[in-house]
Amino acid sequence: MRAAVFGGGYVTVILLISIVESQALDLLRGAGTSQNPLSAPKVHCWCSSYPNATLCTWPKPPHFPTTHYIATYSERHNQASTKECHLLPPGSSSSEKFWICQLPNLKLLTDYIINITAVHSGRSSSHLTSFMLEDIVKPDPPVDVRVSPTNNRKLLVEWSPPPTWTNLAIFPLKYQIIYQWENKGIRRSVNLGPYENTTVELKALTPGRPYLFQVCARELLGLGKCSDWSMPVKITIPRKRL
Numbered sequence: 001m002r003a004a005v006f007g008g009g010y011v012t013v014i015l016l017i018s019i020v021e022s023q024a025l026d027l028l029r030g031a032g033t034s035q036n037p038l039s040a041p042k043v044h045c046w047c048s049s050y051p052n053a054t055l056c057t058w059p060k061p062p063h064f065p066t067t068h069y070i071a072t073y074s075e076r077h078n079q080a081s082t083k084e085c086h087l088l089p090p091g092s093s094s095s096e097k098f099w100i101c102q103l104p105n106l107k108l109l110t111d112y113i114i115n116i117t118a119v120h121s122g123r124s125s126s127h128l129t130s131f132m133l134e135d136i137v138k139p140d141p142p143v144d145v146r147v148s149p150t151n152n153r154k155l156l157v158e159w160s161p162p163p164t165w166t167n168l169a170i171f172p173l174k175y176q177i178i179y180q181w182e183n184k185g186i187r188r189s190v191n192l193g194p195y196e197n198t199t200v201e202l203k204a205l206t207p208g209r210p211y212l213f214q215v216c217a218r219e220l221l222g223l224g225k226c227s228d229w230s231m232p233v234k235i236t237i238p239r240k241r242l
């Protein structure tokens with residue numbers, strides 16, 4: 001425990017504790033301050049369902065189990081609009097390693113400033129970040145990707161939109177496909193799209209060669225970024241005609 005809290009001071013801890021424990025701890029606290037200054041959280045924000053599911057996350061700090069956070073957000077041109085974000089500590093939701101703050105109902109086309117302040121034994125350190133919702137859109141990856149050969153020697157690639165993108169009817173998605181293979185030890189890849197359909201038929205690929213297929217999803221008008229790639233699906237096209 002002490003090793004974890006005081007990091008590099010481990011050897012000294014053992015020596016000093018055997019002399020006068022309380023003095024030793026005070027000394028080491030001082031050393032801890034210079035060796036491990038309280039660092040500002042590394043905050044990452046994104047919107048996984050435009051316009052109403054924005055999250056900011058940052059990693060659980062390894063050496064400061066008692067660090068707590070003050071997380072607020074405001075409109076850049078209206079400081080009076082400051083609100084507290086809804087904080088979820090690591091382990092309270094799906095995430096074991098990250099703090100999460102939820103920002104519900106952000107306004108469209110509005111600059112926001114997010115202030116995440118780490119507080120630990122009287123010291124504090126803030127991370128300020130600024131964004132407009134439209135710039136940080138990033139859907140979750142498409143799900144249920146299927147690749148199957150058709151009887152005319154083509155390939156059918158199908159998938160479903162990310163279920164977390166809840167306003168699909170108002171804000172449709174477009175998709176890109178990547179497929180990869182190895183030739184003589186060299187990895188090759190082809191990017192295709194964008195497609196608005198969730199079903200795409202591809203021309204004949206080389207029979208007998210294994211391919212990996214993945215799909216990403218992006219807001220139709222091009223807001224933000226494409227999602228991460230879906231889990232790869234491997235397929236080898238049969239050598240014989242079906």
Ligand SMILES: *[C@@H]1O[C@H](CO)[C@@H](O)[C@H](O)[C@H]1NC(C)=O
Pocket residue numbers: 052053166167
């Ligand atoms: C976002 O809005 C849609 C409809 O406008 C609603 O169905 C959905 O539950 C909302 N999601 C969140 C996270 O608020």
Ligand SMILES: *[C@@H]1O[C@H](CO)[C@@H](O)[C@H](O)[C@H]1NC(C)=O
Pocket residue numbers: 070115116117126128
């Ligand atoms: C960020 O929040 C902390 C804690 O509430 C506050 O002390 C600090 O002044 C804020 N920083 C800015 C630039 O608003």
Ligand SMILES: *[C@@H]1O[C@H](CO)[C@@H](O)[C@H](O)[C@H]1NC(C)=O
Pocket residue numbers: 197198199200
């Ligand atoms: C989408 O794919 C389906 C199945 O292949 C096809 O019937 C439909 O015409 C396609 N739609 C568009 C807009 O390409």
